[in-house]
Amino acid sequence: MTQTADVIVIGAGMAGASAAAEMTRGAKVVVLESEPHPGYHSTGRSAAIFIQSYGNAAVRQLNRASRPLLEAHPFDPEGAGVLSPRGILTLAGADETAHLDALLAENPGVEEIPPDEAVEMVPILRRAAIERAAFEADALDIDVDRLHQLYLRHLKQAGGSLVCNAGVTGLTRDGGVWRAETRAGVFEAPLVVNAAGAWADLTAAMAGVEPLGLRPLRRSAAILPAPPGHAVERWPLAGNAAETYYFKPEAGKLMVSPADETPVDPHDAWPDDMDLAEGLDRFARAVDYEVTRVERTWAGLRTFAPDRALVIGFDPTAEGFFWLAGQGGYGIQTAPGAARLAAGLLLEETAPTGIDPAPLSPARFRD
Ligand SMILES: Cc1cc2nc3c(=O)[nH]c(=O)nc-3n(C[C@H](O)[C@H](O)[C@H](O)COP(=O)(O)OP(=O)(O)OC[C@H]3O[C@@H](n4cnc5c(N)ncnc54)[C@H](O)[C@@H]3O)c2cc1C
Known part of the structure; x- marks a missing residue:
């Protein structure tokens, strides 16, 4: 019919x-x-x-x-709405300061903050790896x-x-x-x-x-247990200025993404082990927290016009x-x-x- x-x-x-x-x-x-x-x-x-x-x-x-x-x-x-406070912390190593300058120049809502303040917000951050930092308060969870x-x-x-x-x-x-x-x-x-x-x-x-000419780009993510002794729920999303990893609290745990953009055909996406391993390695070098267990992984497609x-x-x-x-x-x-x-x-x-x-x-x- x-x-x-x-x-x-x-x-x-x-x-x-x-x-x-x-x-x-x-x-x-x-x-x-x-x-x-x-x-x-x-x-x-x-x-x-x-x-x-x-x-x-x-x-x-x-x-x-x-x-x-x-x-x-x-x-x-x-x-009622669907938003709640989160914030975004952007971290620049010595070789990423040009990325940070570009971010600050393009976005009036992003403010440079002292690296020590960044570590206060997210205490697992490795202070020695941060040359400069910036914070955008006006970023929200949906x-x-x-x-x-x-x-x-x-x-x-x-x-x-x-x-x-x-x-x-x-x-x-x-x-x-x-x-x-x-x-x-x-x-x-x-x-x-x-x-x-x-x-x-x-x-x-x-x-x-x-x-x-739409292009599906795969992005992967992993859930890690929260670092012992830390209540992560109020932490902002944190990532590096070159956008090669980010992490954020997710239901009391940490979601980490390599911020990958791998062109793929449309499909039911699954994470690539190598993309994830490299992203987790970049995350591990930025924090004082040993990744011993990955609880769950997934990937999704972000599809862009030219x-x-x-x-x-x-x-x-x-x-x-x-x-x-x-x-x-x-x-x-x-x-x-x-x-x-x-x-x-x-x-x-x-x-x-x-x-x-x-x-x-x-x-x-x-x-
Ligand atoms: C890791 C990751 C992080 C992201 N983070 C954010 C974020 O923080 N904020 C944000 O705003 N966005 C984010 N995005 C992007 C966001 O998820 C997508 O832009 C959005 O979900 C796209 O919605 P959509 O309805 O177009 O696509 P989809 O949710 O993929 O829906 C398309 C639907 O079409 C159906 N379909 C396809 N072909 C047919 C057919 N022939 N007949 C019938 N049904 C069909 C599919 O089954 C599918 O259900 C993220 C994406 C990923 C992967």
Whole structure:
């Protein structure tokens, strides 16, 4: 049996879920997800941080638009937010001071602090390895699961639907209607939103739409036990200025990432042992804490457009085909703003969102 809707959203990660929920105010929306559960891929594997200054100018306007919605979420019954304090400490060894200068020059919210103060904040840091340090107070933890659930719950309450185990295997357009084939049935709608994360270019190709050159980059992470005698929960995220490792508290333990960016094909990502070992070695040289046990490891894909800005908008070469892709390393923190922009464009609303769509539009790759 064929089911019909106004909009089909492909992918139920943070991007698809948030845009679908926002669109329910003006459209009948169905979200199709390959996996048995939404959020299985990148959305469930992030470091869960909001950094106001993260990304280029096109991304930063989404950070600005998203922040108030993360602080007081419109879909929470009490208007509660999903942010909590964290902070980011950046450490520069003798050969990294140029990186630190660049960070300070580009981000007015980042302040240089004495290295001793950095060690007070995170007492396992090896003082001798720190030449200079900087702190950004305005970086926050995001409760990613709650944010995702707020969107999925709103989608259902507002009459939309989520169909899992429904990977789209065929996407064709006929008579002004997109037809998506899945093993859960056939779905038709005049508009389709490509929120397929690392698979967004493959999804476009399936629809006969030229891919954009999106690149999935793998990033790995490990959970270590907390260093004995330390209550880590209030520590900031700490990492080096050259961005070759970072660590942060995670449920009473430490999450460490090599900050790797290894190009891969879209897949269910797993960590590369060598990437992780090298990252853990860089971490171990920065701290007085012997890593004797790794409790858990994982990897996820951060998928970037060639210019590292998100891609949000109708493809000028394919009627009714909308991109919501290229979320890179900021897809959680930008989701509320990106979803509002996407819904506004899809519903043809004229109310200003405060976001300039031009630097985000797929048209920038079509000239
Ligand atoms: C280690 C790591 C740390 C990160 N840290 C942060 C951070 O601190 N802050 C931040 O904001 N961001 C962070 N990110 C980035 C963030 O996780 C991503 O940008 C975001 O999750 C992307 O969401 P998405 O919905 O586009 O992709 P996904 O969550 O991957 O969702 C895409 C969905 O599409 C589905 N799909 C694909 N093809 C099809 C098909 N044909 N049919 C149906 N369904 C399909 C997939 O199954 C998947 O569920 C991090 C990422 C990683 C890996």
